Amino acid sequence: MRSRRHFLTTALGLLASVGRTQSGPARISLRVGAARRKVTPPLHIPYLSSSGRGTYAPFEGVHDDLWARAVVFDDGRTCIAVLAVDSIGYANEILPNAAGFTATLRRRVASRTGIAPHALMLAATHAHSTPETIGLTDAMSDPAAQRWLTEHLADLESVVVQAWRSRRPAELRFAKTFVRGIARNRRILLKGGTLNRHGPIPPRSRWARDVPVDEELSVVLAEDQTGKPIAVLLNYTAHPVVTMLLPSVSADYCGACCAAVETAFPGATCLFLQGAAGDVNSIYVSTSFEDAVRLGRRLAEGAFDLIRGGMRPVNRPMVRCNAAEVKLKPRSCPSPEDLLKNRDRYPAARFDRLLRLARKIARGLTVAEVQAMAVGQVRWVALPGEPFVETGLRIKQAGASFVVGYANGYLGYLPVRRAYEEGGYEVAEGPWSFVAPGSAEQLEQEARRVLSRCRSPHASPR
Numbered sequence: 001m002r003s004r005r006h007f008l009t010t011a012l013g014l015l016a017s018v019g020r021t022q023s024g025p026a027r028i029s030l031r032v033g034a035a036r037r038k039v040t041p042p043l044h045i046p047y048l049s050s051s052g053r054g055t056y057a058p059f060e061g062v063h064d065d066l067w068a069r070a071v072v073f074d075d076g077r078t079c080i081a082v083l084a085v086d087s088i089g090y091a092n093e094i095l096p097n098a099a100g101f102t103a104t105l106r107r108r109v110a111s112r113t114g115i116a117p118h119a120l121m122l123a124a125t126h127a128h129s130t131p132e133t134i135g136l137t138d139a140m141s142d143p144a145a146q147r148w149l150t151e152h153l154a155d156l157e158s159v160v161v162q163a164w165r166s167r168r169p170a171e172l173r174f175a176k177t178f179v180r181g182i183a184r185n186r187r188i189l190l191k192g193g194t195l196n197r198h199g200p201i202p203p204r205s206r207w208a209r210d211v212p213v214d215e216e217l218s219v220v221l222a223e224d225q226t227g228k229p230i231a232v233l234l235n236y237t238a239h240p241v242v243t244m245l246l247p248s249v250s251a252d253y254c255g256a257c258c259a260a261v262e263t264a265f266p267g268a269t270c271l272f273l274q275g276a277a278g279d280v281n282s283i284y285v286s287t288s289f290e291d292a293v294r295l296g297r298r299l300a301e302g303a304f305d306l307i308r309g310g311m312r313p314v315n316r317p318m319v320r321c322n323a324a325e326v327k328l329k330p331r332s333c334p335s336p337e338d339l340l341k342n343r344d345r346y347p348a349a350r351f352d353r354l355l356r357l358a359r360k361i362a363r364g365l366t367v368a369e370v371q372a373m374a375v376g377q378v379r380w381v382a383l384p385g386e387p388f389v390e391t392g393l394r395i396k397q398a399g400a401s402f403v404v405g406y407a408n409g410y411l412g413y414l415p416v417r418r419a420y421e422e423g424g425y426e427v428a429e430g431p432w433s434f435v436a437p438g439s440a441e442q443l444e445q446e447a448r449r450v451l452s453r454c455r456s457p458h459a460s461p462r
Helices: 004-021 101-110 143-165 252-264 289-309 336-341 348-362 389-397 417-422 439-452
Strands: 030-038 067-074 079-085 120-124 168-178 183-185 216-223 229-236 269-274 280-282 319-327 367-375 378-382 402-404
Touching: 030 143, 030 229, 030 269, 067 143, 067 229, 067 252, 067 269, 079 143, 079 269, 079 319, 079 367, 101 120, 101 143, 120 269, 168 289, 216 289, 229 252, 229 289, 229 402, 252 269, 252 289, 269 402, 319 439, 336 348, 367 439, 378 439, 389 402, 389 439
Parallel strands: 079 120, 229 269, 378 402
Antiparallel strands: 030 067, 030 168, 067 079, 168 216, 183 280, 216 229, 319 367, 367 378
16 A cells, blocks of 8 residues: 555646646637535434434534535537535435425526536435435435525535536546456355355355456546646446444545545546446445545546546547436335234334335336436446446446446436345345336446437547
8 A cells, every 4th residue: 555645746746747648739629617515514414324224313523524526518519517426315305395306406507507407417426424315214304404405405506507607628538447456246146145245255166156346447537728637537336335334424435536636636626426336335344434545545546547647538529418217117015005004014123114115116206317428439327326336337338438326316226137036235125225126127228228329420439
């Protein structure tokens, strides 16, 4: 592990080298703007890790701040915005009066900018030491929580508008690398039929089948005409659970990574876009804030290596966006009325999980938006929940540069069909798992369609 001194020296040295390694004439027809805003909640807001127990425990302190970061791409004809928030995610039903969270944000941004509603992506890093905004409980129905949520929505709107107003001529670059030793699959099926979820990885001789991870780090770099970075987008796939169950606000390794990049490039905004991490954890789970910083810096160093070595320009950066809605089938569950009538048949804990699940299903919350965006040959797909890594890898094989999970709503886990037969937490009955088998495959098919409609006539092969 590199020392802190070496890390800072390497990072700061990039300021001198980035202009040299990426110099040369460029035809700029793209404008890019970026902004960030602190969104650390008050301590009385219920934090996520208490929600699994159905409690509304408040935070005990702030270890590191949460941020909302936005970047806007505008080619003169089409304008898109990507908003990445240090958040567990956003269930669209958490606003009162049936107002969808994503739809409300999009309408408000559209009224103040030239960004069409469908051209805004709201993505969460999925950090777990954050407020309970994915609808596992009724935590956000509390009046104090609703007041905070209203203020939070205004903050998210403001940061996108600020990014839009800051647009200036820019050049885009893109590259990928592999960063090992951060992620592990948490559903290793052993030959005895059990799932290995954490701790040391068992020898492969004990595995019943191979399990994938996606250790690819994708980096998008936007620079102004002087070669100064405006924004850096990072995509990686690993559940940010290093600081889970530690009751202080934290953006986990994702926040540490962005902080390191922003330290290296003063004035630039770094967005972390979480991948298809439904069955992939970080190697550390509920350990320490120091471990989160360690993993974040390792990812940042991977990005620095790409930038230092030179990144391929994105030629003819035409901006495109496409989205479609898919109605998914809910999983089988008794109705809330039947559960309440037959409450005595269930142990208390199971009854509570089933009732929360049934109420989600009764609200018709299984409509999923599949969104694709592109700038030149760089194309990405966003899914509204926790897709498994296999889904993300297949969408990449279909032509996506990277895949973003936890975007534009929260539909819980999106397991591949095989996982329902194997069992485990991700497919257990509860408000975190409310779509039926086959949903992931349905979303993958739709992702291929929207992705194909975002193909540039000038795009080169990946």
